[in-house]
Amino acid sequence: MTDLLYSEAEGDLRAAVRSLLADRAAPAGLTGRVEDTGAHDAALWQALAADMGAAGLLVPEKLGGQGASHREAAVVLEELGRAVTPVPYLTSSVVATETLLAAGVGELAGELAGGRKVAVLAVPLSAGPGHDPTATATVTGVADAARADVLLVVRPDGLYAVDAADATIVPQTPLDLTRPLAAVTADGGGTRLADAGTARAAVRRGLLAGAGLLASEQLGVAEWCLEETVRHTRERHQFNRPVGSFQSLKHRMAQLWLEVVNARAAARNAADALATGSPEAPLAVAVAQVYCSRVAVHAAEECVQLHGGIGMTWEHPAHLYLKRAKSDQIALGSAGQHKRALADLVDLPAPA
Amino acid sequence: MTDATELLRRTRDLLAAHPPATTGRTDFLKARFDAGLAWVHYPEGLGGLDAPRSLQGVVDTALAEAGAPDNDPRRIGIGLGMAAPTILAYGTEEQKRRFLRPLWVGEEVWCQLFSEPGAGSDLAALGTRAVREGDTWVVNGQKVWTSSAHVARWAILIARTDPDLPKHRGITYFLCDMTDPGVEVRPLRQITGEAEFNEVFLTDVRIPDAHRLGEVGDGWKVAQTTLNNERVAIGGARIPREGGMIGPVSRTWRERPELRSHDLHQRLLDLWVDAEVARLTGERLRQQLVAGQPGPEGSGMKLAFARLNQAISGLEVELLGEEGLLYGDWTMRRPEHVDFTGRDAGYRYLRSKGNSIEGGTSEVLLNIVAERVLGLPSEPRNDKDVAWKDLAR
Incomplete structure (x- = not known):
């Protein structure tokens, strides 16, 4: 039976992450520094990844991790989404870690788990679970590459670990400043970790986990947007009353709440299916991505609109959520790609 | 004739x-x-x-x-579209002779000091104060979302002259000299990264009574002339088929077959039809005006424009996929013109978010359609007969 609830331990983990982020990475403070290479905060990453152990949630204890699961990592991602925190958690602690574990590369996974190293899979952020990496000299749109120590590179004969110092990493200008992108050229050197067949399956597994847990990040984005919009419209007065007392606005926020409720069920379902290794995991991930990516964008768009003019300013953090939500809509497979996957899985074929 | x-x-x-x-x-x-x-x-x-x-x-x-x-109308749009008709309607002969010629020629750029941080949709609640001292008014307050303030020589300004009256009745309309030492203009950066607008801080700005437009306390009525012209200016431009936002995404679709998907195809066609129909509605509206039969459809044009721009640019970012994750340039700049459709898809997506806020939010415009076009009763109001100073804020 799929467990769609949060355990007490997951609640404690959420409280710890939220407290850390509130102290060290409040969204209101991000707008002023987000242009500085994505506002990467090495001390915050150390506290989250290593001290709190969040980087090792997916990694077994015998490899130096926490021996937890996707359910706990999903809770971390909900909180990181709520604060649009610019840390390489999704890329290193989920996608790269899952890829390494699936490829049987325990030692490097352990280093990631301990927060000693950051690794990213050298595929475009837009690549979904069906992505088949083609061997090109340069891969563009690689998320968090500029802060990686190690790049996981797919070549025709397998998966390689390439030291970031041996690669050429050219930053690109991202729509979402909180998740830096770069063009990566790493066509020589490195250590071979797995053969071609293993690599293909491992990458698929890594991207599937990434797509599934991205839904939890999207849930967190949507939650913050709704909460902040409710707070603002209760306080903001126009026409001698709180603007949130206007029925047309109330209904829109109530509608968003319904969507967030649904998004939570979909995101939990995906996290649990990944955690238990359920054969339904691809279906659960596709459903969660199609649904949650839409909800995050809708919530962020409503957040900007219902904040009125202040929501259009750089000073207010709403735009960081809008940009994250819009980028997340493309990240790890578009809704269209996930729908195509779903159509096969549930036997609803496209018209001939 | x-x-x-x-x-x-x-x-x-x-x-x-x-x-x-x-x-x-x-x-x-x-x-x-x-x-x-x-x-x-x-x-x-x-x-x-x-x-x-x-x-x-x-x-x-x-x-x-x-x-x-x-006369480079884009550069002096606020003067031509808003200040001039208001000065023509309410100005003294002296004011018309002094201001209209340099305004039209472009020697003097105008800006609009209306919106405030606390007075957006409810503009009549504005709190900038103008206090009379003999033949001069002393003005203090803050205005926001002011395009062209950094290049403007003059501003149309509405300020509160009697806080004891209900909000609509205690407002007076002024022509404000932007070179007064009490005027401070600061760029207001927006979500696109640039600062198309400004915040304007007014500290003991002195305006001669000769630069008052209309009677004391008549400012709200005078401002209606300005605002009606603003909505015409925002919603009224004539466009060819695939003009506006639908153009770039349609070109991308044709030129980049590798980006196409069934999912996006159906959505693109829906939006293409919506854009074409909105264009035809605008064209029909113009024909009605020429025939001397103005209809209420104009109230809907800005609403349609905002919704379409947002939906189309959102789709365009998705269509571009990996490229949609990129942005041209976040550098803080102060552009001279408003640009809705220029630059890249990400810019269009972000900039169009303002289309449903600026110049009347879509929520307020829907109320106008419901009440003035459909004749539905207005919401109960508790702010019309209360002294401005007693309003909740």
Whole structure:
């Protein structure tokens, strides 16, 4: 039976992450520094990844991790989404870690788990679970590459670990400043970790986990947007009353709440299916991505609109959520790609 | 009655007396104004000839064909579209003679000091205070979302002159000198990264009573002239098929088959139809106006424009996939013109978010349609008979 609830331990983990982020990475403070290479905060990453152990949630204890699961990592991602925190958690602690574990590369996974190293899979952020990496000299749109120590590179004969110092990493200008992108050229050197067949399956597994847990990040984005919009419209007065007392606005926020409720069920379902290794995991991930990516964008768009003019300013953090939500809509497979996957899985074929 | 033939004759006279090839730009524009060919529907002596507005195109076309310079209407849009009609409607003879010519010629740029941090949709709740001291008004307050403030010589300004009256009745309309030492303009950066707008801080700004427009306490009524013209300006431009936002995404679809998917195809076609129908509605509205049958459809144009721009640019970012994750340039700049459709898809997506906020939010415009077009009762209100100073804020 799929467990769609949060355990007490997951609640404690959420409280710890939220407290850390509130102290060290409040969204209101991000707008002023987000242009500085994505506002990467090495001390915050150390506290989250290593001290709190969040980087090792997916990694077994015998490899130096926490021996937890996707359910706990999903809770971390909900909180990181709520604060649009610019840390390489999704890329290193989920996608790269899952890829390494699936490829049987325990030692490097352990280093990631301990927060000693950051690794990213050298595929475009837009690549979904069906992505088949083609061997090109340069891969563009690689998320968090500029802060990686190690790049996981797919070549025709397998998966390689390439030291970031041996690669050429050219930053690109991202729509979402909180998740830096770069063009990566790493066509020589490195250590071979797995053969071609293993690599293909491992990458698929890594991207599937990434797509599934991205839904939890999207849930967190949507939650913050709704909460902040409710707070603002209760306080903001126009026409001698709180603007949130206007029925047309109330209904829109109530509608968003319904969507967030649904998004939570979909995101939990995906996290649990990944955690238990359920054969339904691809279906659960596709459903969660199609649904949650839409909800995050809708919530962020409503957040900007219902904040009125202040929501259009750089000073207010709403735009960081809008940009994250819009980028997340493309990240790890578009809704269209996930729908195509779903159509096969549930036997609803496209018209001939 | 001045007809097209008469206008063309005057245009030829102007070109003969001031050949564009040998006349300086400003000199030519001044001569055009003085010949009554600036805005032909304005009164004689104020740049016009009391001619029908629909004949303006006759003059514009003839002058353009002769290679005459225009007054760069994009640069002085607020002056032309909002300040000028209001000054014409409410100004004294002296004010009209002083302000309209340099405004039209472009020697003096205008901006609009209306919105405040606490007065957006509820503009009438504005709190900037103007206190009379003899023949001068002393103004203190903060305005926001002011385009062109950093290049403007003059501003149209509404301020509270009597806080003891209900909000609509205690407002007065002024023409504010932007070079007054009490005027401070700060760029207001927006989500696109640039600062198209400004915040304007007014500290003991001194405005002579001679620069009051309309009666004391009549500012709300005067401002309606300005605001009605603003919505016309925002929603009213004529566009060809695939003009506006639908153009770039349609071109991308045709040129980049590798980006296509069934999912996006159906959504693109839906939006293409919506855009084409909105264009036809705008065209029909113009035909109604020419036929002297103005309809209420104009109230919906800005709403449709905002929704479409947002939906189409959102789809365009998705269509671009990996490229949609990128952005051209976050550098903080102060552009001279508003640009809705320029630059990359990400810019269009972000900038269009403002379309449903600026110049009247879509929520307020829907209320206007519901109440003024459909005749539905307004929501119960508790702010109309309360002294401004007693309103909740």
